[in-house]
């Protein structure tokens with residue numbers, strides 16, 4: 001038994017002075033005066049005691065053309081633990097391979113390596129033609145504990161689905177409770193903007209914001225939320241980046257769509273001006289959707305503060321500097337235009353603290369911070385009742401967060417295999433003092449604590465409750 005004593009417990013229900021007693025892998029009791037005879041004591045005086053972070057958007061060991069994301073499940077989950085995240089949901093599938101193969105590959109990559117718990121979303125690039133077949137496919141996913149999928153409205157050559165497939169997925173979602181996540185950018189509009197930019201000789205990363213403008217994000221969100229509304233289905237927009245995109249989410253909600261959204265720390269902190277830096281450093285900031293402007297960051301922070309925007313995930317998908325320069329095309333030594341620069345930023349280790357800066361700046365309440373990084377992801381992705389709250393019976397995924405600890409971010413001491421950090425030299429106040437994964441201390445003061453590869457377990461997740469909605473069909 002382990003007693004976390006004297007801290008301020010924070011979750012969705014508020015902040016209160018309570019002790020937390022852990023028994024083995026579970027939270028046994030929470031309260032102001034627990035009988036704790038014989039328990040080992042951790043002094044959490046002056047600290048916040050919060051549920052372990054849940055990052056529902058990572059890409060560990062993802063191959064993209066000729067290069068592969070820098071973190072695998074070992075380094076990625078270790079970085080997560082050091083930054084206060086105790087559960088990740090990674091996207092299984094790299095392209096158009098059969099889903100059984102994708103799932104088997106991802107299980108193989110994670111098992112025996114992960115140091116915190118993990119789940120999978122399946123990337124869906126095709127579905128059986130008929131609705132019954134699509135529904136049956138989704139049931140097979142759910143039987144394997146994979147209760148969310150992702151469909152892409154962008155990347156025509158690798159991943160994009162047409163609207164008919166998207167519509168079938170949404171109807172299947174309603175029938176089965178498997179959640180649909182969408183990469184919402186209008187892929188065909190982007191292709192034509194890319195062609196124009198390249199024809200003009202704009203081949204460097206500075207062109208990226210103008211070929212993937214907020215309008216293509218908003219347009220895709222309008223399309224998918226309309227389809228979701230017609231299907232009476234739940235939909236989740238991943239990596240929402242812009243004020244226009246946010247506007248489309250809120251408008252769809254006003255029309256009755258059951259739509260949810262996440263943003264990522266890089267859209268809250270980093271400016272698109274980084275992509276115009278003259279040196280090779282601009283490559284370090286390539287991601288999709290691209291970084292945006294100050295107006296967008298302000299809108300996203302405000303929506304996160306109000307709860308209109310529910311969660312923050314990272315889209316963690318870093319590449320080494322060598323791989324960024326090398327590019328994704330086979331048989332070439334270096335990228336030839338911006339379409340060949342691998343896109344994706346590190347984030348899994350810095351998310352909890354970065355979002356906490358919003359509390360310090362007065363943009364977020366403590367409750368909104370914790371709900372955005374743990375509570376909402378748990379509720380939205382079928383982990384409710386097990387993770388995402390400090391409650392008896394929940395997994396003892398607990399972070400003791402020291403609001404006074406300071407860090408100057410640098411890739412040198414962070415635990416991702418990325419050799420650069422887009423947040424380098426940022427000064428943060430507030431960092432995890434202790435991370436517990438199912439009762440085991442896996443990180444202390446941001447450093448690994450005797451990590452056990454394979455300690456992390458696959459989380460079989462539950463489907464969304466759909467019965468009430470389905471009956472009205």
Ligand SMILES: [Zn+2]
Nearest residue numbers: 057059315317
């Ligand atoms: Zn992603």
